[in-house]
Amino acid sequence: MPFRKLASIAATGILGATLGLAVPTAAQASHTCRSPGVTNNGDGYGIMKGGYNLKVAPYSDCGNVAFLGKGTKLYFWCLSFNEYGTPWMYGRVAGTSTYGWMSIENFSSMTGNRGICP
Incomplete structure (x- = not known):
């Protein structure tokens, strides 16, 4: 050749x-890793079934806010569905001022109201 x-x-x-x-x-x-609008219209909480990363937006490939270990409580603010139809909760980690998104698949239990994000 x-x-x-x-x-x-x-x-x-x-x-x-x-x-x-x-x-x-x-x-x-x-998608972009921008958080949708949030409002505190939930009064429930969830308990983590394992160790998972709290996210900056409701997608698994977005940045991490904090690692939450098994048994950690996340107080719910509101629920949103990402563009794939996956439900994610926005909330505050109990005993902290740390906020972020967690897939509802990562909770072992959920109680109370899960208001919809705006």
């Missing part, structure tokens, strides 16, 4: 790989 043709194929492969890295995946492009 002539050198010029080989170099052209290599350059095309490198360019394609580089462009592929620059294009976000569908999951990354579909």
Whole structure:
């Protein structure tokens, strides 16, 4: 294979790989990690069934606020569904002034009112 043709194929492969890295995946492009509006219209709480990260927005790939261990209580402010239809609670960690989002799948028990976020 002539050198010029080989170099052209290599350059095309490198360019394609580089462009592929620059294009976000569908999951990354579909949402931002901005918290939706919240209001304190819940009076319930949930108990963590294991150790999970409290999030800055209602998506598992968003940034972490704090790690909550098994048995931690989260006081509910409001419930929101992300664009995938997954329900998340916004609330305050008991005994702290730490707030954030937690998937309802991570609670072993939930009690009280779970008001909807605006």
